[in-house]
Amino acid sequence: MPELPEVETTRRGIEPHILNRKIANVVLRERKLRWPVPAKLPANLVGNSVQSVKRRAKYLLIDMGNGTLMIHLGMSGSLRIVPKSALPEKHDHADFQFDNDKILRYRDPRKFGCILWIAEDLNQHPLLSKLGPEPLADEFDSDYLFALSRKRKAPIKTFIMDGHMVVGVGNIYANEALFRAGIRPTRQAGSLSKVKTRLLVSTIKKVLAEAIQVGGTTLRDFIGGDGEPGYFKQSLAVYGRAGLPCVKCGGILKEIRQGQRSTVYCGKCQR
DNA sequence: AAATCTCCCTGTAGGC
DNA sequence: TGCCTACAGGGAGATT
Numbered sequence: 325m326p327e328l329p330e331v332e333t334t335r336r337g338i339e340p341h342i343l344n345r346k347i348a349n350v351v352l353r354e355r356k357l358r359w360p361v362p363a364k365l366p367a368n369l370v371g372n373s374v375q376s377v378k379r380r381a382k383y384l385l386i387d388m389g390n391g392t393l394m395i396h397l398g399m400s401g402s403l404r405i406v407p408k409s410a411l412p413e414k415h416d417h418a419d420f421q422f423d424n425d426k427i428l429r430y431r432d433p434r435k436f437g438c439i440l441w442i443a444e445d446l447n448q449h450p451l452l453s454k455l456g457p458e459p460l461a462d463e464f465d466s467d468y469l470f471a472l473s474r475k476r477k478a479p480i481k482t483f484i485m486d487g488h489m490v491v492g493v494g495n496i497y498a499n500e501a502l503f504r505a506g507i508r509p510t511r512q513a514g515s516l517s518k519v520k521t522r523l524l525v526s527t528i529k530k531v532l533a534e535a536i537q538v539g540g541t542t543l544r545d546f547i548g549g550d551g552e553p554g555y556f557k558q559s560l561a562v563y564g565r566a567g568l569p570c571v572k573c574g575g576i577l578k579e580i581r582q583g584q585r586s587t588v589y590c591g592k593c594q595r
Numbered sequence: 596a597a598a599t600c601t602c603c604c605t606g607t608a609g610g611c
Numbered sequence: 612t613g614c615c616t617a618c619a620g621g622g623a624g625a626t627t
Contacts, residue, residue: 325619325620325621326621327621357603358603358604358621358622358623359623364615380621382621396603396621396622398603398621398622399602399604399619399620399621399622399623400605400606401622415605432604433604433605433606434603434604434605434606434620435603435604435605436603436604436617436621436622437621444605450623451623476597477597477598477620478597478598478600482598482599485621485622486622487621487622487623494620494621495620495621582621583598583600584599584600584601584620585600585619585620585621586619586620
C-alpha cells in the first residue's frame with residue numbers, strides 16, 4: 325500500500341513526464357471515491373500546464389497555475405504514466421491525457437483515495453491546514469516531539485501515526501520504527517524520556533529515508549512496473565511477522581490491535 | 596482537548 | 612472447485 329515513501333516515489337516517477345506539459349483531455353470513469361471527484365475538474369484542467377509536482381504528507385499536489393490538483397492514493401491507489409493507446413482496466417478511475425500522448429492514469433480498487441481541485445490558498449485548505457510537520461524535515465526533531473508528547477496518555481504508536489503530530493508515518497513504518505528503537509508500542513507517549521524520544525525521531529527518519537531509497541530502485545522501471553513497492557518488504561522486521569521469531573533475540577513476535585490497526589512487536593526487545 | 600470509534604471499499608485468505 | 616465470511620487499512624469526521 326502506498327505509504328509516504330511510495331507516494332514520494334510516485335511523485336518522482338511522474339514529475340519528469342508531466343512537468344510543463346499541457347493537459348489535453350481528462351476522462352473520469354468513476355467519480356465516487358473518498359469524496360466525489362468534482363464534475364468540473366476537466367474544465368479546470370484542460371488547456372493548462374503543470375507548473376510543479378509536489379507532495380505534502382501523502383497528498384500529491386499538482387500546481388496547474390489556476391489551482392491545484394490534489395490526489396491521495398488511499399491504501400490501494402496508484403498513478404502511472406501509460407501510452408495513449410493503453411486501454412483502461414478495471415478500477416482505472418481517471419485519465420489525465422497530456423499533449424505528448426502520455427496518460428497519467430489513476431487506479432484505486434478500494435476507492436479510499438481522492439482527486440480534488442483546490443482553487444484557493446493551499447495552506448487554508450481544511451485537509452492540509454492542520455497537518456503536522458514532514459517527518460524528514462528539520463522541523464520534526466526530538467525537542468518538538470518531546471514537548472508535544474508531554475502529559476499525553478495515548479499509546480506512542482497511535483501518537484506518531486496521528487497526522488496532527490507528524491505526517492506520513494503509516495502503520496508499517498510505525499511498527500518498524502518502534503521495533504528498531506526498542507520502544508513498546510503500547511507505552512504512553514508522555515512516558516518516553518528525552519533520550520528515547522531522540523532515538524525514536526532519528527529512527528523514524530532513518531526508516532523512511534531507507535524506504536525512499538528502496539523506492540528509488542523501483543523508480544527506474546516505474547513506467548513498466550506494477551506499482552507495487554515490493555523491495556522494502558524484505559527489510560521488515562516486525563510488520564506481517566506476528567508469530568515468527570524476532571530478528572534480534574529469536575523470541576516470538578506478538579500481535580495486538582491498537583485503534584483498529586495491527587501492531588506487531590517483540591515483548592523482550594521493546595520495553 | 597484528548598482519546599476512541601465508525602465508516603468508506605474490494606481483493607485476498609481461510610473455512611467448509 | 613467454489614461459495615461465504617472475515618479482515619485489512621488511511622484518515623476524516625463523529626462521538627465519548
